[in-house]
Amino acid sequence: MTDVTNRALSAYANIDLETAVNSASPLQLILLLYDGAIGALATARGQMQDMKFAEKGRLISKAIGIIEGLRAVLDFDKGGEISKNLSDLYEYMKHRLTIANLKNDPEGPAEVIRLLNDLRTAWAKLDESERANAVAEMAKVNQKQAARDTLSLRA
Numbered sequence: 001m002t003d004v005t006n007r008a009l010s011a012y013a014n015i016d017l018e019t020a021v022n023s024a025s026p027l028q029l030i031l032l033l034y035d036g037a038i039g040a041l042a043t044a045r046g047q048m049q050d051m052k053f054a055e056k057g058r059l060i061s062k063a064i065g066i067i068e069g070l071r072a073v074l075d076f077d078k079g080g081e082i083s084k085n086l087s088d089l090y091e092y093m094k095h096r097l098t099i100a101n102l103k104n105d106p107e108g109p110a111e112v113i114r115l116l117n118d119l120r121t122a123w124a125k126l127d128e129s130e131r132a133n134a135v136a137e138m139a140k141v142n143q144k145q146a147a148r149d150t151l152s153l154r155a
Helices: 003-022 028-049 055-074 076-103 105-155
Strands: none
Touching: 028 055, 028 105, 055 076, 055 105, 076 105
């Protein structure tokens, strides 16, 4: 691909991401962050294999930054033990990635990708549940409005 094509594709991807972020719920933002970290780590593994160590380091640093961001927004008052466990897991991931980066060990990012995928699956199920609850609530409101409309037509 030409440089112009690459820039155009990158600009399109940035617009697409910006649109997704602007219209996302808090749970969907978390999912986007997981996707960003997973994508960076998958690409970093490829960069390791291609011996492109500077790019590998940049991508691992990006993933560590995302993981730290996820850890930093944990609400320990509301989340209690779950927040504590997530914080510890995020710290483990950051440590694992730091060591993998230093040793050029592709298994480190692979392990963290598996952990992030497991967490992402759990958050996605929570998001689906919240969406289903919102749809059910909207249906109730619509039924009440329809009943009121029917009553006013009879009167």
